[in-house]
Amino acid sequence: MNYIKLALLGSEGAGKSAVLVRFLTRRFIGEYASNANSLYHKRLSIDGRQLNLEVFDPCSQNTEARCILEEPVDWADGFIVVYNISDVTSFLNAKNILRQIKEARTDNYEGEVEVPIYLVGNKQDLCHARQVGEEEGRALALENRCHFKEVSAAENYQEIANLFTKLIRHVMAQLKHRADRRRYSGSKSMAKLINNVFGKRRKSV
């Protein structure tokens, strides 16, 4: 069984819970309790593999909002950063969140650690009140090497399901890559050890 942990981040009211609830239940509920952090669990199957998905939806209305990134940024295997296309402040905040994720996930010794991220411009149904162009969203995603999609949690299930699936696939590939690297460096150091011990002996025979 694969365990995948995702975190949704974004400004208050950007629609994080709406996006997540759409994915989990296929429904748009409209109003969501938003005074507590929530951790959702879902079992699903992708490409024939059973997955245990955990999604962290932090509350951004209390004081914890200020340290919103501290916990999920280390905990999560992948991120969905949500902004509201009719609210430019939420877009600037998303930009800030992407920068913070990068800073937190950069290993000082080994360089940047690639972490799968989806930048999501929500409330596409409010395009008459649009304050952020689709191209601006795409450019920000490109700059930060993440996926990008504009969606409407209010109107569309399929696009949201697709983006979760794509992100989960990317996370699975990333986790496998990291495990392979660990295994490879483990076997390399074992080979070195064997060589150190037996290599020297062989010389003296």
Ligand SMILES: Nc1nc2c(ncn2[C@@H]2O[C@H](COP(=O)(O)OP(=O)(O)OP(=O)(O)O)[C@@H](O)[C@H]2O)c(=O)[nH]1
């Ligand atoms: N028109 C429209 N409204 C939406 C959409 N998604 C969410 N909303 C509305 O936006 C408001 C905020 O949505 P939430 O999902 O609670 O936003 P959030 O980011 O989880 O907010 P916090 O929990 O306060 O951080 C609610 O009134 C939703 O009904 C959308 O796609 N279109």
